[in-house]
Amino acid sequence: MKSVIDILDLSVEELDDMIKTAIDISKNPDKYANKCKGKKLATLFFEPSTRTRLSFEAAMYELGGNVIGFSEANSSSASKGESVADTAKIVSCYADIIAMRHPKEGAPYVAAINASIPVINAGDGGHHHPTQTLADLLTVYREKGRLDGLTIGLVGDLKYGRTVHSLINAMSRYEGNKFVLVSPRELKLPDYVRNDVGNKAQFVETTDLMEYMDKFDILYMTRIQRERFTDLDVYNRLKDSYILTPDKLINAKKDMCILHPLPRVNEISVKVDDDERACYFKQALNGKLMRMALILHLLELNDGKRFPKLDGESGHVCKNPTCITSTEQELEHVFKKGKDGLLRCIYCDKTLS
Ligand code: NCD
Numbered sequence: 001m002k003s004v005i006d007i008l009d010l011s012v013e014e015l016d017d018m019i020k021t022a023i024d025i026s027k028n029p030d031k032y033a034n035k036c037k038g039k040k041l042a043t044l045f046f047e048p049s050t051r052t053r054l055s056f057e058a059a060m061y062e063l064g065g066n067v068i069g070f071s072e073a074n075s076s077s078a079s080k081g082e083s084v085a086d087t088a089k090i091v092s093c094y095a096d097i098i099a100m101r102h103p104k105e106g107a108p109y110v111a112a113i114n115a116s117i118p119v120i121n122a123g124d125g126g127h128h129h130p131t132q133t134l135a136d137l138l139t140v141y142r143e144k145g146r147l148d149g150l151t152i153g154l155v156g157d158l159k160y161g162r163t164v165h166s167l168i169n170a171m172s173r174y175e176g177n178k179f180v181l182v183s184p185r186e187l188k189l190p191d192y193v194r195n196d197v198g199n200k201a202q203f204v205e206t207t208d209l210m211e212y213m214d215k216f217d218i219l220y221m222t223r224i225q226r227e228r229f230t231d232l233d234v235y236n237r238l239k240d241s242y243i244l245t246p247d248k249l250i251n252a253k254k255d256m257c258i259l260h261p262l263p264r265v266n267e268i269s270v271k272v273d274d275d276e277r278a279c280y281f282k283q284a285l286n287g288k289l290m291r292m293a294l295i296l297h298l299l300e301l302n303d304g305k306r307f308p309k310l311d312g313e314s315g316h317v318c319k320n321p322t323c324i325t326s327t328e329q330e331l332e333h334v335f336k337k338g339k340d341g342l343l344r345c346i347y348c349d350k351t352l353s
Pocket of ligand 1: 129132163223
C-alpha cells in the first residue's frame with residue numbers, strides 16, 4: 001500500500017509523471033471526469049484548513065468520486081479520546097483513500113501504518129506538508145520550465161513552516177538547486193531538514209531579505225506560524241519580520257516567481273498581487289491539479305503491502321511535546337539513526353535529547 005507521509009515517499013520519476021498528468025488534466029478535464037467513479041476520499045482534518053481541504057475535495061469531485069470526512073477535531077470521535085490508529089482502521093472500512101491533517105507530528109504516519117487504504121499527509125504539525133510541495137513543484141515547472149539549477153529564497157518561519165521542509169526535501173533531489181534561507185535567528189531551519197539533504201544542494205543563511213533579492217529565481221514567502229509558538233510575546237516580536245512590498249522587488253529578476261503556500265497574514269502586501277511575478281494564486285489552482293494526479297496515482301497502485309513501519313531502537317522516550325507520542329500513550333517510542341548519525345524519533349524526526 002502506498003501512502004505519502006513525506007515527499008520522499010514519491011520518487012523523482014513519480015513526481016515527474018504526476019506533473020505530466022496534472023498538465024494533461026488541465027488541458028483535458030473531461031478525460032478524467034469519471035476516473036474515480038464509485039470511490040470515496042475521507043478528509044480527516046484535525047486542524048483548520050481552507051486550500052488544502054477544499055482542493056482535496058474539489059480534486060475528488062472533479063475525478064467523479066465522492067468525499068466524506070470532518071474539518072475539525074471536535075466533530076470527530078477524537079474529542080472522545082479515540083486514537084489516530086483506531087480512527088484510521090475505522091475509516092478504512094468506509095473510504096478508499098484518506099487525506100489527514102493533524103497538529104501532532106507523525107499522526108498521518110501512525111494512520112498509514114494502521115490503515116488498509118492509502119493515507120496522504122495533508123500537514124502534520126511543524127513537520128511535513130508533501131501535497132503543498134506538489135502544488136509548488138507544478139507551479140515552478142509551469143513558470144520556469146524546469147526544476148533544476150534554481151536559486152530559491154525561502155523566507156519567514158523556516159522552523160515551524162512545514163511547507164518549507166517538504167519543499168527543500170523535494171527540490172534538493174533535482175541537480176544544481178541553491179537555497180537561500182532567510183529567517184530571524186529564532187526561526188531557523190531545523191538541523192534535521194538540512195542534515196537529510198547533506199551535500200545534494202547548497203545552502204546560504206541570512207536574516208536580511210534584501211541581501212540576495214537580485215539572485216532569486218524563486219522567492220518563497222511564508223507566514224510566521226502563530227499556532228506553533230508557546231510564547232506569544234516571541235510571536236509578536238517576530239511576526240512582522242519580512243513584508244514584501246513592490247519597492248523591494250525593484251532589483252529582483254524580471255522572471256522571478258513569487259510563491260506563498262497561503263494563507264498570508266501580511267508577509268506579502270496586496271500591492272504585489274498585480275505584479276506579473278506573483279504566482280501564489282496560480283499555485284493554489286495547481287494544488288488541486290496535483291492532488292488529482294496524486295489521488296489517481298495512489299488508487300491505481302495497490303501492491304497489497306502495508307505501509308512499512310520503521311524499525312529502530314526502543315527504550316528511549318521522545319520528549320517533543322508536539323510529537324504524536326505525547327498524546328497517544330500506547331504508541332511505542334522508536335528511534336532510527338539519521339544521516340547525521342543521531343537518533344531520531346520515527347514519528348516526528350526530532351533528535352533524542
Ligand atoms: C500551509 C500549511 O497549512 O502549512 N497552508 C497550506 O496548506 N496552504 C501554510 C500555512 O498555514 O502557513
